[in-house]
Amino acid sequence: KAGVTQTPRYLIKTRGQQVTLSCSPISGHRSVSWYQQTPGQGLQFLFEYFSETQRNKGNFPGRFSGRQFSNSRSEMNVSTLELGDSALYLCASSADGISGNTIYFGEGSWLTVV
């Protein structure tokens, strides 16, 4: 059974640009969450999607957005990039996102903003 797949693995962007990251969850999983990991803040929850709807949201500015498609694949977008957006962005999938169900992570997308 394939794991959580994230693309691209590494990317470099310039301040002010936007970026789109992609995530394919484990087959059969319908909940996809996104996290940002930085050395200073650790892992922080961005948002969760289930059945193409954003169901939960963390405390990030509106520049961070996402969507989910009918096949459960998800994308997240960051607009007007800032230097502080440099981070490892992790996608996680679970069967239905209900607490108690195990959440599995992808390998992440490393974003560097210069």
Added chain:
Amino acid sequence: TQLLEQSPQFLSIQEGENLTVYCNSSSVFSSLQWYRQEPGEGPVLLVTVVTGGEVKKLKRLTFQFGDARKDSSLHITAAQTGDTGLYLCAGAISGNTGKLIFGQGTTLQVKP
């Protein structure tokens, strides 16, 4: 604000020693998961504990969920150099779909 305090943040030990990592919170979690993360990679799930007082063993690793479901511990017996890495605890709160509250992580170095 829900917080999960993980300690110690850094641990450097000799191969063969035992160690324990702790995660504590004032919040009640419906489940708690432990992950291990290698540099540049995503967290890899080690275990999920759901029931208060639950103890799970994974070879030399023993995980315990507190009776009140507010704390957890990871005990490693006879550590090996291959255990080196970042260990993360993460709690799920009932009703908070898809969201895990992460501890700050414990960086473990096992020296030969």
